[in-house]
Amino acid sequence: MAKTKNDILQGTLGLLVLKTLATRGTLHGYAITSHIQQVSADMLRVEEGSLYPALHRMEQEGWLTATWEQTDKGRQAKFYSLTRRGRAELQRERDSWDRLTRGVSLVLGN
Secondary structure, eight states, rough: OOOOOOOOOOOHHHHHHHHHHHHHHHHEEEHHHHHHHHHHHOOOOOOOHHHHHHHHHHHHTTTEEEEEOTTSSSSSEEEEEEHHHHHHHHHHHHHEEEEEHHHHHHHOOO
């Protein structure tokens, strides 16, 4: 039986997180992963070991801000919001993704 692999293509996690925050607003990490999984019809799953280092890196880049807040369940969690720089990065990454997928489509079409 063929083994299925559910790894997110390297470099797309940032794009998916930025898009999620642009669409949904301020969210904590679990809500980000849940949104990506739900919107992708369970085809994409983001592991905590990938998500939190990526969120930390994006916060250091100035693409996100983070604050500690209480969740609906009464727990403390770090909530992430997109900054102006994050919105600009989202556009750059979206443009790059569009170019990549057009190029791959051209190769596959031949």
